[in-house]
Amino acid sequence: MPHDEKMRALLASFDDPEAAKRYGEGPRRFVPGLADLYRMTALLLAERATRNARVLVLGAGGGLELRALADAQPGWSFVGVDPAAAMLNEARRVLGPAAARVALHEGYIDDAPEGPFDAATCLLTLHFMQAEERTRTVGELHRRLKPGAPFVAAHSSFPQGENARALWLARYAAFAIASGTDPEQVEKMRAAVDAHLPVLEPEQDEAVLRHAGFSNVSLFYAAFTWRGWIGYA
Numbered sequence: 001m002p003h004d005e006k007m008r009a010l011l012a013s014f015d016d017p018e019a020a021k022r023y024g025e026g027p028r029r030f031v032p033g034l035a036d037l038y039r040m041t042a043l044l045l046a047e048r049a050t051r052n053a054r055v056l057v058l059g060a061g062g063g064l065e066l067r068a069l070a071d072a073q074p075g076w077s078f079v080g081v082d083p084a085a086a087m088l089n090e091a092r093r094v095l096g097p098a099a100a101r102v103a104l105h106e107g108y109i110d111d112a113p114e115g116p117f118d119a120a121t122c123l124l125t126l127h128f129m130q131a132e133e134r135t136r137t138v139g140e141l142h143r144r145l146k147p148g149a150p151f152v153a154a155h156s157s158f159p160q161g162e163n164a165r166a167l168w169l170a171r172y173a174a175f176a177i178a179s180g181t182d183p184e185q186v187e188k189m190r191a192a193v194d195a196h197l198p199v200l201e202p203e204q205d206e207a208v209l210r211h212a213g214f215s216n217v218s219l220f221y222a223a224f225t226w227r228g229w230i231g232y233a
C-alpha cells in the first residue's frame with residue numbers, strides 16, 4: 001500500500017468533503033510564493049512541451065495546480081491522478097470550464113495511463129511518501145514520459161539535522177501565522193509535519209529524481225521548508 005496508518009491520518013482531511021472545499025485557502029498560507037511556483041512550473045514545462053502537450057499531474061486534487069497550468073496554456077490537456085475522491089471533486093469545481101481538458105483518475109501512480117506524456121508535475125505531494133515508495137513512484141512517472149520530456153517536482157524538503165530541522169519547522173510555522181492562519185491550527189500542522197511527514201534532505205530528494213532516470217536535475221525553487229526541481233526524462 002502506498003501509505004501506512006500514520007500517513008493515512010495525516011491525509012484524512014483530503015478525504016473529507018468539507019475540508020476539501022476549503023483546500024484552496026490553505027496552501028498559499030503555508031507555501032511562500034505558491035502562485036509563482038505554479039507560474040514557473042508552467043514556464044519550465046513550456047520550454048520543451050508543445051502547444052498541444054498532454055501533461056500528467058500526480059497529486060492533482062484540489063485543482064490549484066491544474067487550474068494554473070490550464071490557464072497558462074490553453075492548448076494543453078491533462079491527466080490528473082489523486083487517491084482522494086473529495087479532492088478530485090474540488091478540482092472539478094476549481095477548474096470550471098477548463099475541466100473539459102482534464103481527465104481525472106482516482107488512485108495512485110499505478111492507476112495513471114501509460115502515456116507516453118509530453119510533460120509531468122508532482123507538486124506538494126511527494127513528501128507524503130516514504131523514501132522507498134517515493135523512489136518507486138518517481139520511477140513510474142519517468143516511465144510514462146517521452147524521452148527528454150520535462151518533469152517538475154516541488155514539496156517539503158529541508159535540512160534534517162537535529163537543530164536545523166526544528167529551526168526550519170519554526171520558520172514554516174512563522175510564515176503561516178504571518179500569512180493570517182490561526183496560530184493554534186498552525187501549531188497542529190507543525191506538530192503533524194514533525195511527527196509524521198517523511199521529509200528528506202534536499203540532496204536525497206534530488207538523488208531520488210536522478211535514480212529514477214531524470215537528467216539535468218536542477219533546483220529552481222527554494223522557500224523556507226520547500227524545494228522544487230526540474231529534470232528531463
Ligand SMILES: C[S@@+](CC[C@H](N)C(=O)[O-])C[C@H]1O[C@@H](n2cnc3c(N)ncnc32)[C@H](O)[C@@H]1O
Pocket residue numbers: 002011014027058059060061062063064065081082083084087107108109122123124125128129
Ligand atoms: C497538498 S495536496 C497538493 C495538490 C496539488 N498538487 C496542489 O498543488 O495544490 C496533496 C495531494 O496529494 C494527494 N496524494 C497523497 N498521497 C498521494 C500519492 N501517493 N499519490 C498521488 N497523490 C497523493 C492528496 O490526496 C492530495 O490531494
